Amino acid sequence: MGWGRLRKKKDIPGGLWTKCKDCGALIYTKEFVQNMHVCPKCGFHHTVFGRRRIEITADPGTFAERFTDLRPTDRLDFVDTVSYAEKIEKAQEKTGQTDACIAGTCQIEGHDVVLAVLDFCFMGGSMGEVVGEKLALAIELAEELKQPIIIFSASGGARMHEGAISLMQMAKTCAALQKFAAAGGFSISIMTNPTTGGVTASFASVCDLMIGEPKALIGFAGPRVIQNTIQQDLPEGFQRSEFLLEKGQLDKIVSRPDMRAMIAQILRYTPRGRNHQSA
């Protein structure tokens, strides 16, 4: 048995089958989507686009998006192979969004929360001015509403096309979270594959609870860069969730199908989560 015959064919009917990026198994796309983009053969968690993340996290029909009027600008007239302005336009066309962060309010198993999601499909979920501003606004909204904030990350890091302005977002988001925590706010960071660079080095790592999806790559510089720099072999599983849990950087690993229920369970134990559930 198997799909050897199909695998040899160059043209697999468009979108009917999806190849697992980890074990290479061919999965019926419908089954793959139903399984929340987790490989049924090996359990690998593929990156999901932002809207799908909201769909599998929020109670149906409860997500109300905010801050949709913020749009990125090409302040530096940055050009690598193509101009940043053109890249933004393409990403907007592809995703139907203005930038890589989707934020709003919703309920998760009846708990009122503020939810912010980084969309890897929009320029690798990179954090520029708009992403940082949306996150800071979302954190402030959570404070105003006295609700927990849940942040899902999937990101290549700071957006180099915006230069120092993108790096400033690291400080801004951390400051917002610090202010929120000092006022009694509760935050959960969920790091998914991959969460790297300036995102790992800022808001994603300073929430009250840090959760990882299984086998997610989480780190600052990538393993190859580190290996080339220190000229040493890296330990097995380096920068994967399981390694980080062992070292204490993550509090828990939760598989995608269990994520929603786990968040709800955590919220039941937090005073603000409880208060708002009965409201």
Ligand SMILES: [Zn+2]
């Ligand atoms: Zn697989």
